[in-house]
Amino acid sequence: MQERLKELQEEAIQKIEQSASLKELNDIRVAYLGKKGPITEVLRGMGKLSAEERPVMGALVNEVREAIAVKIEAKQKALEEAAVLEKLASESIDVTLPGSPVKVGNHHPLTRIIEEIEDLFIGMGYQVAEGPEVEQDYYNFEALNLPKGHPARDMQDSFYITEEILLRTHTSPVQARTMEKHQGKGPIKIICPGKVYRRDNDDATHSHQFMQIEGLVVGENIRMSDLKGTLEVFAKKMFGDDREIRLRPSFFPFTEPSVEMDISCKICGGHGCSVCKKTGWIEILGAGMVHPNVLEMAGYDSKKYTGFAFGMGPERIAMLKYGVDDIRHFYTNDVRFLKQFSKHE
Amino acid sequence: MFVSYKWLQDYIDLTGVTATELAEKITKSGIEVEGVEILNDGIKGVVVGHVLEREQHPNADKLSKCLVDVGEEQPVQIICGAPNVAKGQKVAVATVGAVLPGNFKIKRAKLRGEESNGMICSLTELGMEGKVVPKEYSEGIFVFPAEAEVGVDALALLNRDDEVLELSLTPNRADCLSMLGVAYEVAAILGREVKLPETDLQSSTEKAADYVKIVVDAKEDNPLYVAKIIKNVEIAPSPLWMQTRLMSAGIRPHNNVVDITNYILLEYGQPLHAFDYDRLGSKEILVRRANDGEKFVTLDDTERTLTSEHLVITNGTVPVALAGVMGGANSEVTPDTTTVLLESAYFIGGTVRKASKDHGLRSEASARFEKGVDPNRVRVAGERAAYLMAKYANGEVLEGAAEADTLSVEPAVVSITLEKINRVLGTDLGMKDVKEIFDRLQFTVIVEQGTITVTAPTRRGDIKIEEDLLEEVARLYGYDNIPKTLPIGSSTPGRLSEYQKKRRFVRQYLEGVGLYQAVTYSLTSEEKATQFALEKRETIRLAMPMSEERSILRLSIMPQLLEVLKYNSARQNDSLGVYETGAVFLANGEDLLPVEKEHLAGAITGLWHSHSWQGEKKAVDFFVVKGILEGMFAKLGLAEGVQYVQAKVEGMHPGRTAEIILNGEKIGFVGQVHPSVQKELDLKDTYVFELSLKAVLEADAPVLQYEAIPRFPSITRDIALVVNKETVSGTLKEIILSSGAPLLKEVQVFDLYEGDRMEEGKKSIAFSLKYVDPERTLTDEEVTKVHDRVLEALKEQAGAVLRG
């Protein structure tokens, strides 16, 4: 009997090792360990054994069963693992195929520029002020030291609705309104972005509607040197630390002294090229010390208060910064243009 | 203003300063020099030649065969095509080897079989603009005066060995509309002296006042009128140096008398006018306002109809000039003129501007009057012109002048303290520095303790207040030398307002779900202005639009966004979503500003989702756009207050459009664009929304507050209801929510069936109802009790029955 059991064990182990599928393995389990299997049969034959032999044989039977069961278990695990690997192998994909597209739009380039400038000045303690696009002649001109009949306010250049109402030609009326609201008390530190309108024929460099962003600082000790320092911070953050700035005297009715700011040309490094008209400098904005008439009209004592203001065109800045060559692109909204401004910077 | 570098040296020593250096210095201290033109740039080998012989070319009608002495050993043969070439002329010859503008090289050539050794040049061939070339030479070659020396550099003789600075003048610096003004400016920059032009002359014993009487009726328009009389003038071309200076400044030479008036205009900035004294037909000049409807022919032979706003110079009865703008044909100087009445006057800018604008006659003269001339130069400019007419037109200048003078010339006196200068500029200047600057400007200064008092010359009419002095100091001290500082003093908090923050969020959200931001025009056409408008108002029209297409302020953004989709669709981008935030304009009555309301509009067309190689495709539909809005309202904490109500909106699909109600108020709409509109724009199915962003961003949202996560399980019951086709899910949902409160926490549509298996006119909607009690576990019985109440309410209020 002992030999028979050993024989059965070896036979079963061999079959287990040779089995190739879980089904085959299960058949082996049923065949050797099942109620009708040969080992059970051996057990049945134990009745003929002596009382001393019986427990010895019983232990041997269990040993054999245990050995076969352990082997089946191990083989089953191996087969299952192989099956998983095979399944995974069959599931392999082409990872170079494109991903499922995520729909994302982006800011219009002008909004991008405006928000960048807003954030830059917010960081310096400015607030963002807004005002109406349709304005009273008073706020658009008179309050800014441009009385009626002043040559700089030619009717031909503005879109009037009535004699007293027009589309604002700059965002400066927001400054006038803000100063008026402060009732002669400082300090004021604002940045005013928005749409403005002028009677220009639309072409590569002109647009009847365009954006402007202006800044105003009014306080008791605001100096020309503060304007120069502020503009330099702005220019370096906006255009790069390697840019130089230069102020040139200029004229605007609402500031005195008035200046224009140039930045050094990036393309030629200041040596002169076609972009900078061979000057090495590119004009960026107009600025100046707030004209005393403007302060007085808004209720400020110009003996006590001084201020500076500056204004620039986001279109021009976007054109310089991104190399856009035609202002009309900003208002055509061609998606092939718009989507070029998606990169986070 | 064009400033000749050579000419400027008549008034100021420019030794050691090149034209380019000068341009740089002028720009830095206040007047932008837009460019420096080298007049003979790229030209060489052009000499004065003498046409010894001229005969017809044997083989060409329009060509001449000339023998020209160009200062070499032998005269050369040159074939010339100019109609005015003639024997004996002194001409400009580009010899073999010469280079003309555009890198045009002159070579020995054969023209129709005849040898040609060079080219006789017109002024335009030498790089001059056609509009400044004297009329007699405009169709052919230029002819030098007989005394021109053969073989010399023709360009030097034409004053082309010069550089011209183009000054871009701001309106306050009208003083630099003259060579003398520029000389004073350069003198201040360089710290050098100004040399004044020659005016002294021997006048005749006759008195100008005996020839003419000046009467000014309109004294406010013309406070000073000076007339000089020059007798026995000989009309002829002006000297070549004068002609070339005029041409370099952009003015066409005519004859000596007219050229002298233009020369003085450039030299002094004072416009002059020369009348033919004999053609005036009277011994009187009367300056008055024109009569309404009065007719007058200007010297460009155009009849003008005048109004009482226009100032005219008359001979006592009829106009002879439109003051400051243009003379009359009836009194113009002609080749036969012998006596000239020379007008030098001070006309008020506004009056001249009105006339020049009304008649479309902007000239060098009117521009100067408009910006204001120096009252102290009126007389001296007349004297200088008379001097030149004596010298170059052999005229006899009568003594004195006939005048009408009510002009009071008060130079501006302005004081400023040194403390203020340094306080405003942020500098640390001493009184000596400041005084030196005003000395260089040739302003009179008095220094008393810390105050400097300045008397500005009348040529600088822009100096009126303290700040004007500040500006002079700043620009001549140099902006480069002003320090860079940042404002000090009480700090201000930098931040966006709540509204601005939320607006930025809305933009980011919409871009995050796939829309591109567009920026379109506020001005549109009458037709488009009112399309899709949320509120009907009168349109606001520009008084003088540039085109009908841009004449009205928009009442909605939608038409522009649809245009954007159309534009892109026509360029192979027919699946696209865009949005815009911007103002619309609601009229408020004649003299009031309109209400500007910020709107938000979005438009999506074509495929919303497509995954090419996986074959997934989904066109945009109502629920895509509604979902976007729902997400936005949820993010803004407004979801609770928003309702969508089926509605009819013009231009929109009648069955696929909803009004958006926020807290009981209509704020916009969402839906499909009407198929006929889609077709017109050549768009695929397009879904849009437009709403008042202002209403959305200003709506009160509940403060964010944590709500306990339920600790007890919920019980879900699904029901399928049969209702009439017209019954909308929103109504059923409301019934469920109100009848199931407070245990009913959530209700969701999970199925909709409208197919054949339904009875005619009926549909089935299935809801999933979720019951929760935050305090304990609900029993089945408790839920059934509430659930039955819900079913009862549905039956009663909406006739909804459970689907069997």
Ligand SMILES: [Zn+2]
């Ligand atoms: Zn450059």
